[in-house]
Amino acid sequence: MSLLVFLFCFSLFLGVNTKPYEADAPSCGYDACPEADPSALNVHIVPHSHDDVGWLKTLDQYYFQDVQNVISSVIVALKLNPERRFVQVETAFFKLWWSRQNDIIKEAVQNLVNNGQLEFINGAWSMNDEAAVHYQSTIDQFTLGLRYIEDNLGRCARPKVGWQIDPFGHSREQASISAQLGFDSMFFARLDYRDKNRRMDDKTMDLLWRGSANLGNNADIFTSVLYQHYSAPGGFCFDIVCNDEVIIDDEEDPDYNLEKRVGEFADQMRDRAEHYPTNNILVTMGDDFRYEAAMTTYMNLDLLIKGFDLFEQTYNDKRIKVFYSTPSCYTKAVNDYVNSNNYNLELKTDDFFPYADGTNTYWTGYFTSRATSKHFERQGNNLLQVSKQLAANAQGSYDNEQINTLKEAVGVMQHHDAITGTEKQHVANNYYLRLSRGMQSAADAAGQVLSNLITGDDTNLEFDSCLLANVSACTQTESDTFTVAVYNPLSRTQTAIVTLPVFDQQNYQIRDPDDNDVPYQLDASLTDFSYVENARTSQTTLQFAAKDLPPLGFKVYRFSAADKQPKSNPLLKKTPNLSVGYEETSFEISEQTGLLESITMNGVTLQVTQDFQYYTSQNSSGAYIFVPVETDPSRVAGGPITTTLVSGDVSQGVLQEFGSWARQFIKVYNDDKSYIEFDWIVGPLDISDGVGKEVVSKFSTPLETNGQFYTDSNGREVLQRTRNSRPDYDYTDEQPVAGNYYPVTSKIVIEDDDVEFAVLTDRSQGGSSINDGEVELMVHRACQHDDGRGVGENLNEQEFGDGIRVRGKHFLVLGPKGGNGDKSIAAVERDVAQRKLLSPWTFVTKQVDNLNNLQFSGLKNSLPDNVQILTLEPWSENTLLFRLEHVLENGEDDNLSQEVTVDVSDLFTLFSITELKETTLGANMLLEENVRLxxxxxSTTDDQVEKRDVDDLTVTLQPMQIRTFLATVSYN
Ligand SMILES: [Zn+2]
Structure with a gap:
């Protein structure tokens, strides 16, 4: 291959824009690291600024008021001394800055990157939270950030380090993802105070973390816990916002202090060295939004470093060597040490949840805080996948602004003060604005592709996504005739229940693509939504089953108002004491209490009650922290609750009213009996009595669970939890409720010897099993006080002049541990979780003409039940980003937990894949280029190459494996 052709291919892969500036030859990576001295105590000074993409200010306020000063000022300071270093983290901010710079500055930055002075670490769009995020969105937002860095600064800017210094506890899945991105290490600051104390004593602040129970050492990653948050050492903040004693090296000056300051710094370094296993320690020199006037810090650090040459300091007879460094250079130095000393770091296999920074301060409230935004974010992801898939089918471009707006908005939402709900209210409003704009534009893009596929020409059917359907509003369904297209983003056929508000209680004729009448059901809306301003809300909800939706495809349903008389009282029928549902799946409601009494599924009948209860908050309960007054929550309903039977052709169910501020449908669907659905609405929470309220949905069973329960890690692998216990340190149960709360991204499970009981969620929530046989999920919270962790507002969301109401769903799955004869219960849970994460997306239009293609399948065949296309999106001309994932863990199912092979050569209907190039998880480098320490x-690198072959476009996946490809495609 000629050099020219090679360069052309290379730039195609990277998607690099031609750079208008010249840059020095690179000497970046570990080669550019300052040399650590094996005989010294090496002190790695790491200048950094922690820049939240929204918290107390909005993203734009932070950028224009602070962050642009930080980056510009650091660049100048780095140019003035080649020893100085800095790490750049949040790509959302970097894009705002880079896009405003001229070529002279860009060239200077490129040179600083190429010589290792400016190092990009993490590199994701934001520094994501690790409790409430779903792995699909974490991977997406890394992909987005890493691509931007690669396109604009090339391979010297590729991050090698995870930098999760502020998130409030750490998930094992984040470790796994970081390893699969090709990172050599990750750094963080927040872990349980007892865990930290133990690690300080044991010198295990540096450790090896096994991120996956399935992927073996492919998911191992070196992990380092920062010594003192991510701040500068006490007394050594030289930032313009600090007042610590500056260094004066003029010996004639009466305030000369260089030697004294060197001694003081050395004392702190000796203390720190006691707690780390090698002859290296990392010292963060920064904090939130520092370096707006970077020279003040750098000039003092220059003097401090010089001072250690002038006044030698020792630790255990070793010289203390102080120098500018970066997290990756620290990683390399530790790696050199442990390899040459054959030192085994402690291996950790669980996670760092929950996080407590003191005796009674467990950061378990934020697992639920701003419960509606946690669902909004998940809808954003759902639509993002739909719009990317449709764009891929339509030969779309990576530079599609309509979709990129949503990619960026979803990336920002992953931030550890966004999806967590720990931001100020005006910042939350700004996030919602970004996300809703992104969803609108991506829905328009998706609607156009859908229109083209349906009409066969370029007509735009002007589809709307009816995002207010959850409050029973949708202007499109107000007409007598309308059209509904239901798109299935899963890689297999699925049946979905479509729910739409309808008006004036009309009867409809619904025709499917084959012109058959579709049965439907009209129910009263879950509640009276007339409090919603600026929207016409309906009292009636229509549901129908969209059966056998093709993979990555759609079906079109045509609605017309029918002339015939309304069905005999299609709304509520009041009936007491019941068994509700179908033979395979049913539940019973108690005549006395109105509560759930038992359920039957998969051949098992189990006594189950469910109730809404609430804890009252102590003063220290807030957006981050959960501190209940009592151990036993109070019931929302004082006495028996009102129940009403709701049944028809689509579902059998019951409406329950728990007093004035909680109600729910419990339903079983005729065409989907794999779960029982709990569709609830809670709020407004009245805290005018001066007491915060934190509401849970609690399920109680007689299962003997011995303190054990299971929660998922970011929607992927499942971790066992033991009440009042931690695997890594001695636990003291001063908070018997809050200390046992864990993040639940997709499910929480209990079991005994025979039966498995799972509750799946439609968003992230806090959950626990406080007593044996119980599962509780926190669904809503409002607190009277700020919890003193910086946000400075109490969590008490308002809308329409009242406390906010939260609507959501739980999906209950029950069965024998051995499975239902078809698949294991764990496999059923995986199936339901996926169908709820990537729900079929409903597009509605008043237009009824020109509907020429009423159904479409993006795949020629469904993929096997254990394989899913995790990502399909345009990447460059004739290249798609294509990720395949195995969605089961080892041992979850006898058949589905096996290795699986997929032939992708003849998979898609509108294009063929002609070549696959495998990359790391973030798609910013070819897998063969990825060499990890x-x-x-x-032995991380050995296994990785194994099992990675791609033969004849067939891809083999091990349980929980994700494989990322750049797929060259040829469109039909
Ligand atoms: Zn932060």
């Missing part, structure tokens, strides 16, 4: 106790 190896660690004693883990």
């Amino acid at each position: 190896s660690w004693p106790g883990s």
Whole structure:
């Protein structure tokens, strides 16, 4: 291959824009690291600024008021001394800055990157939270950020380090993802105070973390816990916002202090060295939004470093060597040490949840805080996948602004003060604005592709996504005739229940693509939504089953108002004491209490009650922290609750009213009996009595669970939890409720010897099993006080002049541990979780003409039940980003937990894949270029190459494996 052709291919892969500036030859990566001295105590000074993409200010306020000053000022300071270093983290901010710079500055930045002075770390769009995020969105937002860095600054800017210094506890899935991105290490600051104390004592602040129970050492990653948050050492903040004693090196000056200051710094370094296993320690020199006037810090650090040359300091007879460094250079130095000393770092296999920074301050409230925004974010992801898939089918471009607006908005939502709900209210409003604009534009893009596929020409059917359907509003369904297209983003056929508000209680004729009449059901809306301003809300909800939706495809349903008389009282029928549902799946409601009494599924009948209850908040309960007054929550309903039977052709169910501020439908669907649905609405929470309220949906069973329960990690692998216990340190149960709360991204499970009981969620929530046989999920919270962790507002969301109401769903799955004869219960849960994460997206239009293609399948065949296309999106001309994932863990199902092979050569209907190039998880480098450091106790690189072959476009996946490809495609 000629050099010219090679360069052309290379730039195609990277998607690099031609750079208008010249840059020095690169000497970046570990080669550019300052040399650590094996005989010294090496102190790695790491200048950094922690820039939240929204918290107390909005993203734009932070950028224009602070962050642009930080980056510009750092660049100048770095140019003045080649020893100085800085790490750049949040790509959302970097894009705002880079896009405003001229070529002279861009060239200077490129040179600083190429010589290792400016190092990009993490590199994701935001520094994502690790409790409430779903792995699909974490991977997406890394992909987005890493692509931007690669396109604009090239391979010297590729991050090698995870930098999760502020998130409030750490998930094992984040470790796994970081390893699969090709990172060599990750750094963080927040872990349980007892865990930290233990690690300080044991010198295990540096450790090896096994991110996956399925992927072996491919998911191992070196992990370092920062010594003192991510701040500068006490007394050594030289930032313009600090008042610490500056360094004066003029010996004639009466205030000369260089030697004294060197001694003081050395004392702190000696203390720190006691707690780390090698002859390296990392010192963060920064904090939130520092370096707006970077020179003040750098000039003092220059003097401090010089001072250690002038006044030698020692630790255990070793010289203390102080120098500018970066997290990756620290990683390399530790790696050199452990390899040459054959030192085995402690291996950790669980996670760092929950996080407590003191005796009674467990950061478990934010697992639920701003419960509606946690669902909004998940809808954003759902639509993002739909719009990317449709764009891929339509030969779309990576530079599609309509979709990129949503990609960026969803990336920002992953931030550890966004999806967490720990931002100020005006910042939350700004996030919602970004997300709703992004969803609108991506829905328009998706609607156009859908229109083209349906009409066969370029007509735009002007589809609307009816995003207010959850409050029973949708202007499109107000007409007598309308058209509904239901798109299925899963890689297999699925049946979905479509729910739409309808008006004036009309009868409809609904015709499916084959012109058959579709049965439907009209129910009263879950509640009276007339409090919603600026929207016409309906009292009636229509549901129908969209059966056998093709994979990555759609079906079109045509609605017309029917002339015939309304069905005999299609709304509520009041009936007491019941068994509700169908033979395979049913539940019973108690005549006395109106509560759920038992359920039957998969051949098992189990006594189950469910109730809404609430804890009252102590003063220290807030957006981050959960501190209940009592151990036993109070019931929302004082006495028996009102129940009403709701049944028809689509579902059998019951409406329950728990007093004035909680109600729910419990339903079983005729065409989908794999779960029982709990569709609830809670709020407004009245805290005018001066007491915060934190509401849970609690399920109680007689299962003997011995303190054990299971929660998922970011929607992927499942971790066992033991009440009042931690695997890594001695636990003291001063908070018997809050201390046992864990993040639940997709499900929480209990079991005994025979039966498995799972509750799946439609968003992230806090959950626990406080007593044996119980499962509780926190669904809503409002607090009277700020909890003193910086946000400075109490969490008490308002809308329409009242406390906010939260609507959501739980999906209950029950069965024998051995499975239902077809698949294991764990496999059923995986199936339901996926169908709820990537729900078929409903597009509605008043237009009824020109509907020429009423159904479409993007795949020629469904993929096997254990394989899913995790990502399909345009990447560059004739290239798609294509990720395949195995969605089960080892041992979850006898058949589905096996290795699986997929032939992708003849998979898609509108294009063929002609070549696959495998990349790391973030798609910013070819897998063959990925060489990770190896660690004693883990041989990361060896296994990785194994099992990675792609033969004849067939891809083999191990349980929980994700494989990322750039797929060259040829469109029909
Ligand atoms: Zn932060």
